[in-house]
Amino acid sequence: MSEPFDPQGFLPALSQTLLTPYGREGDGALCHQVSGFLAAQRRGLPHAMPYAMGLASVLMELSCVPLKGRRFSRLPLAARVEMVNFWRRAPLSAIRNFLKFHEVFAAYIAHSGPVELRPEMPAEKKADPA
Amino acid sequence: MSMLPQAHPPADLISAEIAIVGSGPGGAVTGMLLAQAGRDVVMLEEGAHVEVDAYRAFSPEEMHAKLRNNGMTMALGPSPVAFWEARCVGGGSEVNRGLYHRPSPEVIAAWAERQSIEALSPEDMTDLALEGEKVAKISTLPGPAPKVSLKLAEGAEAMGWSHMEVPRLYSYGADWQSAPQPGLKQSMSATYIPAFVAAGGRLQTGIRVTGLRRENGIWRLKARARGIWGQKTIEIRAKTVFIACGATQTPALLRRSGIKRHVGDSLAYHSMIKVVARFDEEITGDTPLDPVHQVKHFDPRFSLGASVSNPATTAFALSDRPDLLPRLASEWRHWGCYYAQSTGGMGTVRRLPGFEDPLIRAKDNPQDIEDLSAGLRALCECLFAAGAQAIYPNIQGAADLYGPQDLARLPRRLDPATVSLSTLHLTATCPMGAEDRGSVCDSFGRVWGAEDLYLADSAMLPGPTVVNPQGTIMAMARRNMNHFLH
Ligand SMILES: Cc1cc2nc3c(=O)[nH]c(=O)nc-3n(C[C@H](O)[C@H](O)[C@H](O)COP(=O)(O)OP(=O)(O)OC[C@H]3O[C@@H](n4cnc5c(N)ncnc54)[C@H](O)[C@@H]3O)c2cc1C
Numbered sequence: 001m002s003e004p005f006d007p008q009g010f011l012p013a014l015s016q017t018l019l020t021p022y023g024r025e026g027d028g029a030l031c032h033q034v035s036g037f038l039a040a041q042r043r044g045l046p047h048a049m050p051y052a053m054g055l056a057s058v059l060m061e062l063s064c065v066p067l068k069g070r071r072f073s074r075l076p077l078a079a080r081v082e083m084v085n086f087w088r089r090a091p092l093s094a095i096r097n098f099l100k101f102h103e104v105f106a107a108y109i110a111h112s113g114p115v116e117l118r119p120e121m122p123a124e125k126k127a128d129p130a
Numbered sequence: 131m132s133m134l135p136q137a138h139p140p141a142d143l144i145s146a147e148i149a150i151v152g153s154g155p156g157g158a159v160t161g162m163l164l165a166q167a168g169r170d171v172v173m174l175e176e177g178a179h180v181e182v183d184a185y186r187a188f189s190p191e192e193m194h195a196k197l198r199n200n201g202m203t204m205a206l207g208p209s210p211v212a213f214w215e216a217r218c219v220g221g222g223s224e225v226n227r228g229l230y231h232r233p234s235p236e237v238i239a240a241w242a243e244r245q246s247i248e249a250l251s252p253e254d255m256t257d258l259a260l261e262g263e264k265v266a267k268i269s270t271l272p273g274p275a276p277k278v279s280l281k282l283a284e285g286a287e288a289m290g291w292s293h294m295e296v297p298r299l300y301s302y303g304a305d306w307q308s309a310p311q312p313g314l315k316q317s318m319s320a321t322y323i324p325a326f327v328a329a330g331g332r333l334q335t336g337i338r339v340t341g342l343r344r345e346n347g348i349w350r351l352k353a354r355a356r357g358i359w360g361q362k363t364i365e366i367r368a369k370t371v372f373i374a375c376g377a378t379q380t381p382a383l384l385r386r387s388g389i390k391r392h393v394g395d396s397l398a399y400h401s402m403i404k405v406v407a408r409f410d411e412e413i414t415g416d417t418p419l420d421p422v423h424q425v426k427h428f429d430p431r432f433s434l435g436a437s438v439s440n441p442a443t444t445a446f447a448l449s450d451r452p453d454l455l456p457r458l459a460s461e462w463r464h465w466g467c468y469y470a471q472s473t474g475g476m477g478t479v480r481r482l483p484g485f486e487d488p489l490i491r492a493k494d495n496p497q498d499i500e501d502l503s504a505g506l507r508a509l510c511e512c513l514f515a516a517g518a519q520a521i522y523p524n525i526q527g528a529a530d531l532y533g534p535q536d537l538a539r540l541p542r543r544l545d546p547a548t549v550s551l552s553t554l555h556l557t558a559t560c561p562m563g564a565e566d567r568g569s570v571c572d573s574f575g576r577v578w579g580a581e582d583l584y585l586a587d588s589a590m591l592p593g594p595t596v597v598n599p600q601g602t603i604m605a606m607a608r609r610n611m612n613h614f615l616h
Contacts, residue, residue, distance in 0.1 A: 021456040037190060044200035046487035088452075104449045108190070111441035111458060115190045 154221020
């Protein structure tokens, strides 16, 4: 087991939470890997979707304040698991799809063995040159 | 060891008699034949050269090194369709499984008639495919197929359906069992592109062509270097241009360049839905060889196949069944991934001002959904006939199936809103044909209304290939090149 993980921000906190079904939430290296991979996948999305993802993250981070008294990333792990279970059943399909996106890639990385991504490869977001 | 020379930064101005944009199967075949005919050719590729066996297939590293947008490409619509598109030297041939079919005679005959394509015959296409197989070798597996693959064959046998081991673009050595990889994929970077370079062709990697215009009988291509070369604008001048950027990027480039008539109107794709089947015995991880069996009994409506089934790929196959993911680590050896694939996906490709990625839309096609629903049912029947204990369809809220009696619990007609569709086979966004048939290019790939401008990839095919497309793309590129050169 690698060093403990102290999530800074929504995506690292979500990544750690999504690893709990596999009992891997204490594996700091894996939490970092999942978080980094999710960030790269989000940047790779076409059109304005990366911005939409960013906005959704802010809203979900803050939505925990009225419900749990703190932002998502500041909640203890057990409370974050509750929030994720709540979002999984959300009536709004956009929330469920947001979660599904992160959940599938987290599972993919958790089952991929050690991952070494090259630093120069993340899909740079591009303006239309034409 | 690399079969290609060291990559080099691009000059500000590149001149050649012929420029080929894109180095996938279409561009690579075109390039090799032109260079071997003694022509002065430069091949422009947006991606980098990554050794074909540098990464494990379908690994996160491969996804980031070889796929456009890290694999985050999709067609939007009533049901979004996820697809993967390569961005590297060799294009899709570097990331695909190399499953190889010669062009389907029925499909070729139908294209020739529907699009009034001159001199296109199934017999000639078979001969062209045979020629191509001398450069990129095909073979069947050197040892027993994985159990996950044989299960599909066993089920089909029990149902009385025809099935086959599909040959692959692979060459296996006698030592395949002890080698780090059980064979060498005959991808374009391992076959046609080294032959192109050996014949004097120039390969320029890491530049994206963003537009083209014709001035004084010369094509001027505007391009942008990026990645390892840093940001830089480049001009390429050529008398003749072949565009082979793949089914979505070719129409996007034409549209950016002001060529719009019928361009991107007729995207065709094979829609795919996955299931995971659980067997009592271990069926995966038994061999380093990939699954290769397909059931083609129901062509052209749908086919069935076995997919690579390791814990990571199975996680994708369960994208709509997160409840099952926690069982993956302990049970994956009993789980196999399978797909049903229909052939009637349709859509459009348009430029989206302000963004580099084109807007790809999947159209609602009730017949395709009907075929896919029938395919899913047939797949489950086949797997139960092979002894599956449970089947988990990758559908939101779907019931697990525990035997043929549960088939009635499958939706009679899939609801596009609740299924995760994907595709790996996109074609026909700029189809060939007579001018009055909604075509973008003529019977040999020359773009209507543009001098010395040709298409040479999956975009020019007139429709879905029904079989895995790479063999058909390569045979068509060879046919058109023979016509161009003679
Ligand atoms: C995961 C996967 C599995 C598959 N499995 C199979 C299989 O088993 N069998 C089979 O027959 N088919 C398979 N396919 C499909 C097959 O790989 C494709 O149909 C085929 O590669 C398409 O060839 P193409 O030449 O049209 O374009 P592509 O292979 O897409 O190549 C186009 C190239 O052009 C480059 N390019 C694009 N735009 C520009 C630009 N503006 N400037 C410069 N360069 C540019 C791209 O980087 C790319 O390298 C699979 C595909 C995938 C993604």
